[in-house]
Amino acid sequence: MRYTDAVLTEALRKSSTAPFELCHRTLETVTLGSYQIPQDTIVMGNLFGIHHDPRVWGESAEAFDPERFLIPSGSPLPSVKDTIPFGTGKRSCPGETFARATLFLFLVLTLQGLTIKCDIGGERPNMDHEVGGIIAAPKKHKLIFVPRQ
Numbered sequence: 001m002r003y004t005d006a007v008l009t010e011a012l013r014k015s016s017t018a019p020f021e022l023c024h025r026t027l028e029t030v031t032l033g034s035y036q037i038p039q040d041t042i043v044m045g046n047l048f049g050i051h052h053d054p055r056v057w058g059e060s061a062e063a064f065d066p067e068r069f070l071i072p073s074g075s076p077l078p079s080v081k082d083t084i085p086f087g088t089g090k091r092s093c094p095g096e097t098f099a100r101a102t103l104f105l106f107l108v109l110t111l112q113g114l115t116i117k118c119d120i121g122g123e124r125p126n127m128d129h130e131v132g133g134i135i136a137a138p139k140k141h142k143l144i145f146v147p148r149q
């Protein structure tokens with residue numbers, strides 16, 4: 001259960017399915033770190049950038065490594081709280097709970113019922129994305145799904 005959660009968190013971080021938040025507008029002038037953002041500016045959070053920042057995730061930022069989320073609590077290393085695949089604040093994704101539950105059930109039921117193999121060539125899937133529109137999608141892969149006995 002803990003490892004499954006870590007796999008899903010890492011999939012949401014690495015894929016950053018929604019690479020950007022929706023457009024927001026500053027209602028007043030805002031100071032953010034060393035930046036001053038004037039009133040009425042359109043702002044979009046760069047979720048992909050947050051999830052791939054080597055200053056946070058280190059040299060393994062581009063790797064798919066669920067074990068990064070299995071660290072003991074209180075560790076200074078980045079953790080689940082550093083991932084915001086559904087955005088943050090009052091206008092964060094209202095579908096988050098539904099999406100997380102669906103992803104969990106889909107993954108667990110698929111792996112319980114099926115063995116997944118790479119295509120006959122044996123090449124491992126390329127983990128890069130296709131980015132088209134506002135959603136990042138995986139590249140096309142040929143996989144073989146075999147029912148478990």
Ligand code: HEM
Binds near residue numbers: 020047085094
């Ligand atoms: C893996 C699945 C999903 C991801 C990664 C995702 C991510 C996001 C993100 C990043 C935003 C923008 C938040 C912001 O601008 O601060 C958003 C907004 C939104 N999402 Fe999702 N979402 C997912 C699934 C869903 C589902 C299943 C639903 C509905 C059943 C949904 C409905 C919405 C709506 C209505 C908004 C606009 C909220 C607003 O502007 O107040 N999303 N989502």
